[in-house]
Amino acid sequence: MRPDDILEVRKLHLFENMQEDNFQAMLNAAYLQTFPAQAELIREGDPSDFLYVVLEGTIELFAQSNDHETTMAMVRPFNTFILAAVLKDAVYLMSARTVQRSRVLMIPNSNVRAALETDSGFTRSIVIELAGCYRAVVKDQKNLKLRTTIERLANRLIRYHKEQGSTGSLELFHDKKTLASLLGMTPENLSRAFNTLKPYGVRVLGNRIELEDLDALETFAKPDRLIDDRSV
Amino acid sequence: MRPDDILEVRKLHLFENMQEDNFQAMLNAAYLQTFPAQAELIREGDPSDFLYVVLEGTIELFAQSNDHETTMAMVRPFNTFILAAVLKDAVYLMSARTVQRSRVLMIPNSNVRAALETDSGFTRSIVIELAGCYRAVVKDQKNLKLRTTIERLANRLIRYHKEQGSTGSLELFHDKKTLASLLGMTPENLSRAFNTLKPYGVRVLGNRIELEDLDALETFAKPDRLIDDRSV
DNA sequence: GATTAGGTTTGATATTTATCAATTCATCTC
DNA sequence: GAGATGAATTGATAAATATCAAACCTAATC
Numbered sequence: 001m002r003p004d005d006i007l008e009v010r011k012l013h014l015f016e017n018m019q020e021d022n023f024q025a026m027l028n029a030a031y032l033q034t035f036p037a038q039a040e041l042i043r044e045g046d047p048s049d050f051l052y053v054v055l056e057g058t059i060e061l062f063a064q065s066n067d068h069e070t071t072m073a074m075v076r077p078f079n080t081f082i083l084a085a086v087l088k089d090a091v092y093l094m095s096a097r098t099v100q101r102s103r104v105l106m107i108p109n110s111n112v113r114a115a116l117e118t119d120s121g122f123t124r125s126i127v128i129e130l131a132g133c134y135r136a137v138v139k140d141q142k143n144l145k146l147r148t149t150i151e152r153l154a155n156r157l158i159r160y161h162k163e164q165g166s167t168g169s170l171e172l173f174h175d176k177k178t179l180a181s182l183l184g185m186t187p188e189n190l191s192r193a194f195n196t197l198k199p200y201g202v203r204v205l206g207n208r209i210e211l212e213d214l215d216a217l218e219t220f221a222k223p224d225r226l227i228d229d230r231s232v
Numbered sequence: 233m234r235p236d237d238i239l240e241v242r243k244l245h246l247f248e249n250m251q252e253d254n255f256q257a258m259l260n261a262a263y264l265q266t267f268p269a270q271a272e273l274i275r276e277g278d279p280s281d282f283l284y285v286v287l288e289g290t291i292e293l294f295a296q297s298n299d300h301e302t303t304m305a306m307v308r309p310f311n312t313f314i315l316a317a318v319l320k321d322a323v324y325l326m327s328a329r330t331v332q333r334s335r336v337l338m339i340p341n342s343n344v345r346a347a348l349e350t351d352s353g354f355t356r357s358i359v360i361e362l363a364g365c366y367r368a369v370v371k372d373q374k375n376l377k378l379r380t381t382i383e384r385l386a387n388r389l390i391r392y393h394k395e396q397g398s399t400g401s402l403e404l405f406h407d408k409k410t411l412a413s414l415l416g417m418t419p420e421n422l423s424r425a426f427n428t429l430k431p432y433g434v435r436v437l438g439n440r441i442e443l444e445d446l447d448a449l450e451t452f453a454k455p456d457r458l459i460d461d462r463s464v
Numbered sequence: 465g466a467t468t469a470g471g472t473t474t475g476a477t478a479t480t481t482a483t484c485a486a487t488t489c490a491t492c493t494c
Numbered sequence: 495g496a497g498a499t500g501a502a503t504t505g506a507t508a509a510a511t512a513t514c515a516a517a518c519c520t521a522a523t524c
Binding site: 044045063064065066068070072083084085087088090091093094116117120123124126127128130131132133134135137138139140141142144145146147184222224226227232 | 276277295296297298300302304315316317319320322323325326348349352355356358359360362363364365366367369370371372373374376377378379416454456458459464
């Protein structure tokens with residue numbers, strides 16, 4: 001494992017309150033793996049074996065039922081995924097695959113839960129992390145139940161725009177098919193939703209989106225900090 | 233506070249690993265309140281002040297945005313609500329109101345978080361509880377994104393039927409308007425969804441629903457343990 | 465027991481969203 | 495540069511869901 005990777009992992013909120021020796025023990029037990037694009041990391045229904053930390057690349061969390069598939073979330077560095085399944089020692093509720101070639105740290109389930117018992121700083125961090133995950137899903141659910149597809153797209157564009165420095169344009173890090181699924185709609189509808197937003201200054205240039213009239217877009221989208229603000 | 237209430241609270245998974253003196257201290261700081269029907273307990277966007285434990289009655293958690301309102305969950309004894317907001321010391325993401333006259337234990341935010349720091353048994357229970365809450369919302373989201381309204385209704389009926397002892401009939405504990413919102417549809421559509429399920433042996437008698445052909449209903453609903461099984 | 469209020473159902477219709485098929489576009493390979 | 499592949503878009507249509515209005519039912523009130 002590269003020294004600056006260790007540093008990055010150490011800086012994660014989840015690990016920053018952990019005692020140094022516990023952190024080292026956990027790292028020693030962990031595996032660092034690089035996966036090619038489109039590799040399946042976990043499958044829903046399987047018992048949880050590792051806690052995953054994304055160091056490089058992008059991971060798609062998705063779920064299936066009755067021949068339908070939907071994207072639940074995209075995980076980018078330096079975030080963890082499927083923490084809840086590990087803590088409850090339960091089966092995964094979501095599957096995970098790489099989008100691009102990705103580097104991932106895998107910490108065995110048993111080591112995470114051992115550290116949970118012995119390191120109170122780690123335990124407190126886990127509580128905060130989990131509470132944050134919970135609130136993120138609740139916001140997602142409000143987004144789904146209270147907005148139309150077009151409103152969801154508009155607000156997502158505003159969010160990405162802000163995250164990328166409010167420069168008047170933004171880049172989509174996943175293809176439109178995935179974005180559509182993430183927003184709970186079909187690719188065809190996403191395409192039409194972009195057209196509907198044209199009068200509000202939304203220009204689509206492949207993966208680059210230009211927002212030429214942010215005020216108009218925000219008036220339309222009516223962003224709500226209790227849904228869209230990741231930090232709340 | 234009645235002795236058997238204390239006993240019930242003590243038995244909650246959230247408190248069962250707490251040290252006796254910490255539990256007593258927390259209880260001493262808590263308020264026991266009885267609210268009439270339709271009383272608003274908390275409003276989304278307000279800073280969190282209490283952790284709530286439902287001892288009697290039913291609480292509806294709901295959210296609003298742009299003149300729309302949706303029911304997020306119904307909380308019955310003996311469960312807690314808005315734990316995540318308290319732990320993060322953040323604003324509420326959901327509002328809460330009583331459905332019927334309800335008795336509720338209110339533990340001040342600061343006492344919960346103090347106990348979190350000092351009582352490691354409590355901290356571990358919180359981790360498990362939170363992880364469970366997270367997984368419940370993830371299941372909800374899969375339910376919303378992967379199923380039609382009619383499938384959601386069918387599976388919900390099967391779940392209530394099982395929870396109530398699989399006697400061939402079940403009772404709805406909330407009115408149909410609320411059930412519709414919980415399932416992400418309008419009351420009119422819920423009514424029509426019930427009609428659509430008639431060929432599968434679903435009989436509606438006010439708040440009582442009879443399932444006369446459970447096999448047929450399950451064949452239609454295709455229940456999925458990774459969505460419908462509360463214990464997974 | 466008549467009256468009222470609110471929940472529920474039904475009917476007619478509109479809107480939203482999905483599906484299917486065809487076409488365009490971009491990218492990669494040879 | 496031709497061909498092949500898959501994503502993205504467009505058009506036509508179907509299905510799902512919401513809306514609006516009216517009727518109906520039920521329970522509470524006076």
